[in-house]
Structure formats: C-alpha cells, structure tokens
Amino acid sequence: MGGNSPCASCKLLRRRCAKDCIFAPYFPSNDPHRFAIVHKVFGASTISKMLQELPIHQRADAVNSLVYEANSRVRDPVYGCLGAISYLQNQVAQLQMQLAVVQAEILCIQVQQEPMILPSQPPAAAMEAGMMDGPMDDKSGLGGFPHSNVLPSQYLSFASSSDVTPCGVSHEGSFLGHDTVS
C-alpha cells in the first residue's frame, strides 16, 4: 500500500500505512467494512498478533476465517458461529438416518434377490472407508471456507439465528450436552 492510499485498517486507526503494514494485503481500502468488523470483535492488536504468529502463506485464510467469525458474531451476538455449527450437525444427523434407511432398503432387496446376482460387497460398506474425511486436511490450502450451497440464507448473510439452539460442540464435531459445553 506504501505510497498509495492507506489500507482500510490504517484508515480506521488513523495512522500512517507503512510499506510493510501487516494489515494492508488483507484489508484493502476499497472494503472498509471488512476491517471494521474484525476490529469490533477481536481488536486490531489481537489481529496483528495473530497474523504475526502465522506464516505468510496462511495469513489470507486466517483473515478470511476471522472475518467470517466476526460477521457471525455481530449478526448473532449470543451464539456466533455455533449457530451454524449446530445447524450443520443436525443436518449431518438427519442425513445419517436417511442413509441408514436407504442402506436397510438395499439389504431387504438383496435378501429377496438370488445369491448369484448379489454384488460381492454392499456399496455402502465399500464407501465407508473413504466416506468420512479426517480432520481438516487443508494443507493444500483449498476448500477451507464454508460453501454457500449448504448453509441457509441466515448464515450466508449472517442474520440472527435466535431460533436455533445449539448443542455443545466438541472440536471433533460430536454432540455434547449443553451443560458440558465448558
């Protein structure tokens, strides 16, 4: 940003935008809202510390995720991102039930079939090994961010999700009782 206009952060903080400003690559001056919202939730000094502790190639993703969390928190001051997490966990549970029902249908049909035309292995079992992803493996840096086609509009536009009561959530994404959240 250097000799050009100051970045959004330095504009908001009313300071000179240095050539090596840590915020400048991620908070361009044409999007002041982006920095304003992370500053409101996390604070400029916290953001700066976080970015300094990360290698350069991970900072863009970190900023994007912080912006997402900040937006979620502003739109839903009680639950923040946990509203979305709870919604998705419920969706996973429903889909797992649907899958179990469909797999049971396959088994019923297979029982009715003659042995000679049964497949050697039910497709569901064959897929299980590769079905579930392990912990995030974004070493490639791809796909680190929520996709719009599986979140309802209130999470896309970060509207309040006061009608969602989140379950407690472990980092592994399993259900916990709310009492054990902390």
Add this chain to the structure above:
Amino acid sequence: MPIGKFMMSGAGSRCAACRYLRRRCSKDCIFSPHFPSSNPQRFAYVHKIYGASNVAKMLQRVSEFERSHAADSLHLEAKCRVEDPVYGCVGLISRLQRQIHNLESEIAMTRALVMMYESSLDRRKGSANGH
C-alpha cells in the same frame, strides 16, 4: 471499616477474569457468573482472542438470560481459534459441510442402486410370468 461495594465474589475469591486481570472483583462484576475461579483456562482463552474489554462489551450487549450462552459460545470459539489459529471454528464448519456433501452423494448412489435392484427384480418377475 466495611469492605463496601468492592466485595469479593463468591466465598471471598475473585472470579477467573479478575484474577487474571489482577483487579478487585466487584459484586456486580459482569464476568464472575460466567468465568468462575475454578476454571481459569476458560477466561484465558477468551481474553487471548477477544480481549477482556471486548468480552465485557459483548456480554453487556445481550440480555442477562442469554449471557451464559454467549459466554459459552465465546469460550468455544476462542478455544477453536487457539487450537487452529488459521481456521478456528470455521474449520469445523467446513468439515461438517464436506461430511454433508459426502453423505448426500452416498445417499444418492445408494438410492440409484435400490432402483437398479428393484428394476432387476421386476424384470425377473416379468420373465417368470412369461412376458
């Protein structure tokens, strides 16, 4: 001399936040119901990510009834961010979305297989009836 309004919360102990911030814990401390001294790590996480004054502002912004939920969610998000400084809890959201995508694919494939088996069964029944 009475201790006055700067009473310690609980049984003479400060809340985790006031301990951390090395200040007196007032009777109406906004942190004390949600950051008990028995769990200092809880406040340490939120302070590291949000800062004490931001946490206080965020708690003040919601009703008293909702503050415990807000404190819980702030703690969880802060913990996720400490454990994953790049993606925080957004990483969990992405992982859940991938899981949903995989489940939907598998359901679709399994349903297609059900249809295939059913049509095969119908054909066999048809040929058994001489058609």
